[in-house]
Amino acid sequence: MDKMDAEIISVGTEIVLGQIVNTNAPFLARQLGTLGITADRQLAIPDRQELMVASIRTAWQRSPLVFVCGGLGPTADDVTLAAVAQALGVKLTVDSDHWQWIQGTFAQRHQPMMPENIQQAKCLTGGEPLANSVGLALGSWYEHDGHRLVVLPGPPREFVPMVTGEVMPRLAKIVGQRVQITSRTLNFFGRSESQLMDEIADVTADLSGVMITSYVQSDAIQVRMTVRNQPRAAANHLLDTAQALIVKEEAPYFFGVGDDCRLAAVVVDQLRDRGWRLTAAESLTGGMFQSTICSVPGASNVFDGGFVTYAARAKEELLGIDHQVIAEHGVVSAQTAAQMAERSRQRLGVQVGLGFTGVAGPDSLEGQPAGTVWVGLAISGQPTTTRLLHLGAYRGRQAVRQRSVQAGLQMLYRALQK
Structure with missing residues (x-):
């Protein structure tokens, strides 16, 4: 298939005001990158339905893949699903199986359930509900005329497993077997980012085809190696070569491989x-x-x-x-x-x-x-x-x-x- 670009819309007044750090969008962008999907635009908007409708409608018209993240709770300011439905001109449907599951969950917890909780069992009519194994709110997957829109809850503990378990397998089937981007992350400590990257640039100067970037985490400097538009075997060979050069040079400071390595x-x-x-x-x-x-x-x-x-x-x-x-x-x-x-x-x-x-x-x-x-x-x-x-x-x-x-x-x- 042709190159697929994506837009990520993060919903939440608390994000816009800087009261919380939006970790969902960077996580999603990294996941999409493994399939060669580039998140060309990322937008954060407050919980205002009219602004959400306009932003979603614009993204839907110009991008083949749109993600709308957050605002799926049962409170009055959780209007994301209504805004998406309005922007796309579709209705909302209650997923009866999920609604029964929500009612059973509250009964097992011996907690009172509010009538508004039914909002968390709704999905886009004509779309596909996305299961949430951690929280209450369903996600939605909607396709029309070559465009796809995905609605996901905001809490990271719900968002992350839904991306990896529900969204990525679907996108992998769409993209097919041709993997455009292959990446690997190396983790280091005890070095400044600039010093580390200068030394890495020196030892990999003669190696072509590998893009190397760095990210400062709370407990490490992560060095991400990326190969574009190569078959997986060839890409992994390039990454193996780059890793061997880098780790040999920085052995005292290297402690592991992987985005989640701590x-x-x-x-x-x-x-x-x-x-x-x-x-x-x-x-x-x-x-x-x-x-x-x-x-x-x-x-x-x-x-x-x-x-x-x-x-x-x-x-x-x-x-x-x-x-x-x-x-x-x-x-x-x-x-x-x-x-x-x-x-x-x-x-x-x-x-x-x-x-x-x-x-x-x-x-x-x-x-x-x-x-x-x-x-x-x-x-x-x-x-x-x-x-x-x-x-x-x-x-x-x-x-x-x-x-x-x-x-x-x-x-x-x-x-x-x-």
């Missing part, structure tokens, strides 16, 4: 493979490191529990940190971070312990400026190591805490490579 998950997997368990004692991070570990499926295989010791007294009483160490060196010190890592590991009888102590800000502590952080790492049978971070305070307390957690994960990952 450093915490890699660390958990490697600890499990070794049969090791870990704990942590946290001060400024307040349990954030342990929460990050626990967010990984299978964390119970490597994590029993840990400590949050914010005050000096808690460090002494719960961990047994030597009072003299704190008196001589302060709570924000290499010595305290080392003992936090060591004592937490010893108390729980595990192989790995981490300690986090520092100044989240905005005020200084013990003469140390905000953003000063020490991370300790204790591994059974190995010397305890510490790392000093100067994170600054210009991004705020939360950024200091998050970057401290990432530094701890990086220390542990590198130790596990030895």
